[in-house]
Amino acid sequence: MDRIAILNELKKLLAPYTEKKEMLANIHEDTDLVKDLKINSANLVDIIIEAESKYKIEIDFDMASKMYTVGNCIDVISAKFNQPG
Amino acid sequence: MISIGNDIVSLDHPNRGRALDERFYSKFLSRTELGLFPPGNNSSLSLDAFIWLSWSVKEAAFKYLKRIIPDLIFSPVRFILEDFLDLGNYGISGSKPDYGLFRDAPGTLFGGRVGFDSHTLHFKSAVFKGWVHSVVLGDENFKRVVERVRRIDNPSYDDQAKAVRIFSLESLGRIFPNSDLQIEKHPYGYPRVRQKDGKILPVPVSFSHDGSFVAYCFRVG
Structure with missing residues (x-):
């Protein structure tokens, strides 16, 4: 799964937790949760x-403590997701 | 540097029911910390309230230390509850906390210590129906702390942030009249109070909000 795909999935996952919908629509790797x-x-x-x-x-x-920006979240998910076995 | 931190958790929030899910609390509470529950044989504290109280203590401790360690990142597992006491209805250092609108509501106070690396901090927490609130200091002198919890009608983030600033300025204005105080955010993210002469008021303040509740505290003297 590439980073853009994870970012798009993250948008859906974060949606119930933020009122800043416009900001959410435009999130990028530096966006701070x-x-x-x-x-x-x-x-x-x-x-x-x-x-x-x-x-x-x-x-x-x-x-978990590193997941404070969107980019950090993608790093963690991507590392775990692509972990062999 | 003088500092203070506080945090409030609304127990009515839809997601708060997850507290008793082990996957949830195990993310920030160790087995040793869970062993601090219950705080005494006669304590009426429920496990889910204990879990949220522990969260609020760790968040308040983070806010306290953020003034001292500017690049600190909140990692709740690194803040360790060292002890945890049921203080009854009133109590730490002989002070009687005033929760404003909630002063006549039934509530219980708790206190103890929370550690982070070489820092040992002290906390005082209140559990009322619907919310948990904690204040953290570097010492045990809570007598000089003004802390208030208020309920607001509109729980949107912007309204919470606005309300807590208005309420805290009302309270500070009574203690420092004619100072024309203004709240601003330090570049590191914590609030500070500026006087009309341009100087920063040497009073550390801390804000928090969750759901329909906003809370603030500051330390005078």
Whole structure:
């Protein structure tokens, strides 16, 4: 799965957690989930769990703490998704 | 540097029901921290309220340290609850917290310590029906802390952000009259208060909001 495909999937996953729909429509790799999309930090864990379910991956503590921009999220999902075996 | 941090969690938010899902709480609470529950044999605290209280303590501790460590990134698992006490209806350092509109509502206070690397911070938390609120300091002197929780009608992000600034300025204005105070955001992201003479008020403030609740705190003296 390439980065653009993951970004497009991320838009759907983030949609229920942000009121900034215009910003969401134009997200890019530097978009900050808290500062730009105004996502409540308590919802970040929900987003991580949904990403785990969607991609059938497990995101550990250290990885989760790096998911504060869209680009970071794509890095983590892509690394896990493309992990062999 | 003097600092303060706070966080509020609305327990009525649709996603808050996930608290008891192990996949959820295991992302930020270790087994050792979970072992701090319940805080005493007679505590009425529920497990889901404990989980959200723990979250709010860690978030408030992050806000406290963000002033001291500007490039800090919130990683809740690195903030470790060290102890956790049920303080009853009123209490830490003899202070009686005033939750404004909620002062007559039944609620319980909790307190303890939270660690981050070499830092040991102190927290005071309140659990009321519908919300959990925590304040974090670098010491145990909560007597000089003004903290308030208010309910607002419109829970949109912009309204939350606007309301918490208005409420905090009302409160600060009573303590510092004729100062024509204004809230601004420090480049590192935390709020600070500027006086009409252009100087920054040496009073650390912290804002939080979630759902229909907004909260602020500041430390005077």
